[in-house]
Each structure stands twice: as structure tokens, then as C-alpha cells.
Amino acid sequence: MIKQATYYKPLSLQEAWETARQHAQDFRFIAGGTDVMVNRFQGNENSNCLIDLTAIAALQEVKIKGAYVSIGAGVGLNDLKKHALITDEFPVLIEAAAAVGSPLIRNSATIGGNVLCENRCIFYNQSEWWRDAVGFCLKCEGNICIATGSKKHCYSEFVSDTAPALIAMGAMIELMDEEGIKLVKLEDIFTGDGIQPRNLQPLALIIAIQLPLKQGFRAVFQKLRQRESMDFTSLTAVVSIDVHEKIRIVLGGVDPKPVVVEGDTHADKEELIRQAIKKSRAIDNEMFSRTYRREMIGVFLRRAFTQLAI
Numbered sequence: 455m456i457k458q459a460t461y462y463k464p465l466s467l468q469e470a471w472e473t474a475r476q477h478a479q480d481f482r483f484i485a486g487g488t489d490v491m492v493n494r495f496q497g498n499e500n501s502n503c504l505i506d507l508t509a510i511a512a513l514q515e516v517k518i519k520g521a522y523v524s525i526g527a528g529v530g531l532n533d534l535k536k537h538a539l540i541t542d543e544f545p546v547l548i549e550a551a552a553a554v555g556s557p558l559i560r561n562s563a564t565i566g567g568n569v570l571c572e573n574r575c576i577f578y579n580q581s582e583w584w585r586d587a588v589g590f591c592l593k594c595e596g597n598i599c600i601a602t603g604s605k606k607h608c609y610s611e612f613v614s615d616t617a618p619a620l621i622a623m624g625a626m627i628e629l630m631d632e633e634g635i636k637l638v639k640l641e642d643i644f645t646g647d648g649i650q651p652r653n654l655q656p657l658a659l660i661i662a663i664q665l666p667l668k669q670g671f672r673a674v675f676q677k678l679r680q681r682e683s684m685d686f687t688s689l690t691a692v693v694s695i696d697v698h699e700k701i702r703i704v705l706g707g708v709d710p711k712p713v714v715v716e717g718d719t720h721a722d723k724e725e726l727i728r729q730a731i732k733k734s735r736a737i738d739n740e741m742f743s744r745t746y747r748r749e750m751i752g753v754f755l756r757r758a759f760t761q762l763a764i
């Protein structure tokens with residue numbers, strides 16, 4: 455049965471922050487709720503306090519800030535395409551957002567929530583009674599990883615579809631935590647540990663995601679999944695190239711964190727592919743096998759290089 459929680463709906467960042475501080479030991483921010491609520495139904499998220507961020511106007515803004523476009527963390531995935539600032543310079547972000555879940559999910563889901571979507575594993579994203587019957591694993595207070603037999607590491611997968619596109623275009627996140635407001639490279643918040651996938655402080659609140667303007671990005675987004683209509687990723691691959699001919703490859707779905715490989719147009723492309731596959735610590739913890747997904751990395755990257763003519 456889903457656990458009851460005290461529910462708050464602050465109207466400002468300051469109020470949200472204060473409320474979080476008062477419940478520091480046991481709260482969860484909630485935006486669209488499409489990840490949080492499913493995890494609550496499955497007994498994987500049991501906070502006693504939920505702080506709903508959807509009434510905070512400052513999180514809904516899309517604006518130019520210096521050399522960046524700043525996208526409020528609360529902007530809905532379906533609403534990104536309404537902003538010319540995004541569609542004109544970052545069309546691949548619209549494509550990535552459109553690949554998340556189903557239309558119903560995208561109507562509620564936000565970009566901030568997507569970037570912080572919880573890591574997934576077929577042995578973890580199950581009902582509580584299922585996990586109890588099989589035996590709880592490291593990510594939910596058990597003492598062994600069911601997928602690998604390891605007693606130390608969890609390889610639950612990083613599955614956000616927009617984060618690889620954002621990282622490929624040099625995104626920064628603006629966040630508020632115990633130290634004040636700061637800007638952090640998006641890729642730096644991911645730890646690579648499936649149990650604690652992010653290194654954010656407990657009270658960290660994402661205000662916005664910033665993308666650098668005038669970089670002339672060209673990018674290709676590809677996603678492998680069982681059903682086009684709504685499934686989570688089994689492999690997300692984004693390849694971008696900027697005005698300086700710098701190439702960024704970012705993969706999701708094949709490691710507990712985004713896999714990033716960089717090069718330039720003169721780099722040996724097969725070598726970039728080898729590096730991407732080598733860095734991906736995919737295991738057999740979802741519907742497609744590890745071997746198949748690793749092979750598909752090469753397929754997707756070669757297709758992207760051809761499309762980008764690099």
C-alpha cells in the first residue's frame with residue numbers, strides 16, 4: 455500500500471527551501487510526479503513529506519541569461535517545443551523530450567525531474583512483494599546484487615533521455631543547496647554508483663538548466679527500446695558536433711551514469727566507438743541483453759557519424 459505523506463505546495467523557491475530544511479531528514483521534492491509516484495507505489499520511495507514544486511513560477515521560465523538559454527527545471531517536457539529559444543538552437547532536446555514515455559507522461563513530466571529520474575533495474579523496479587519473494591538487493595536494503603552476485607556494486611542504469619542530449623550540448627545546472635546558488639556541469643552530478651547515482655546535497659533544488667547559445671550544435675539522437683510507444687531506454691545515444699568541430703558522444707541506459715566520450719572531426723571514429731563501448735558497464739538487468747546493447751552502441755554511433763557527415 456502506498457505510504458501517506460505530509461504534502462506541501464510552496465509558492466516560491468525560498469518557501470520550498472525552508473520547507474525542505476524543516477524536513478531535512480525525510481522529504482522528497484516532487485515535480486510531475488511521474489517517477490516519484492511510481493516508486494512510491496512500488497515501495498521504493500517512502501518519504502514522509504512531499505514538497506510539490508509545480509506552483510513556483512520561477513521554475514517555469516525560459517529566458518536568455520548571458521551567453522546561455524536558461525530553462526526552468528519545472529518546464530514540462532511537452533512545453534519545451536513552445537519556446538523558439540529552444541527549438542531554434544537545440545532541436546535535439548525537443549527530440550529527446552519527445553522520446554520520454556508516452557504523451558500522457560510528457561504532459562506531467564518536467565525537465566528537472568527527467569534529469570533526476572531514478573536509476574532503474576529489472577530486479578528493483580518491481581512491487582514490494584515481488585522483491586521480497588526474490589530477495590531484496592543492494593539498492594533496497596538487501597546485501598547482494600541479484601543481477602551480478604556482487605556484494606559491493608549496483609549497476610542500475612541511468613535512464614534519463616534528455617540528460618544525454620543536454621550533456622552533449624554542454625549543459626550546466628543552476629541549483630540551490632546549503633552553500634547557496636551555484637552552477638555545476640550537468641555530467642558532474644552523476645556518481646556512477648547505482649545506489650546513490652547523484653552527488654547532490656540532500657537539500658539541493660534544481661532551479662534551471664542552462665545551454666550555451668551560438669555554438670551551432672548539430673546533433674543526432676537515437677534510442678533503443680522495446681515499444682516505441684512508451685518504454686524506458688535500453689540505450690540512448692546522442693552525438694553532437696559544435697562550431698569548433700568538437701564531437702561529444704553521450705550514452706544513457708548502459709551504465710549507472712551517462713557515458714561521455716569526446717573527440718574532434720579528425721579523431722579515428724572507430725576508436726571513439728571502442729572507447730564508448732569500453733566505458734559502458736552494461737549488465738544483464740533489463741529486457742535486452744548486455745551483449746546486444748553493447749553491439750548497438752557501435753550501430754547507433756556509426757549511423758550518427760554518417761548523418762552528421764563526420
Ligand SMILES: Cc1cc2nc3c(=O)[nH]c(=O)nc-3n(C[C@H](O)[C@H](O)[C@H](O)COP(=O)(O)OP(=O)(O)OC[C@H]3O[C@@H](n4cnc5c(N)ncnc54)[C@H](O)[C@@H]3O)c2cc1C
Binds near residue numbers: 527566568616660
Ligand atoms: C510508463 C512510464 C514510462 C517512462 N518512460 C520514460 C522514458 O522513456 N525516458 C525517461 O527518461 N523517463 C521515463 N519515465 C520516467 C519519468 O516519467 C520521467 O523521467 C520524467 O521526466 C520525470 O519527471 P517528473 O517531473 O515527473 O519527475 P518527478 O517524478 O516529480 O521527480 C523525479 C525526481 O526528480 C526530483 N526533482 C524533480 N524536480 C526537482 C527539482 N527542481 N529540484 C530537485 N529535485 C527535483 C524528485 O525529487 C525526484 O527525485 C517514465 C515513467 C513512466 C511511469
Ligand code: SF4
Binds near residue numbers: 576601
Ligand atoms: S544492479 Fe543489482 S543491486 Fe542494483 S538494482 Fe539491480 S539487482 Fe539491485
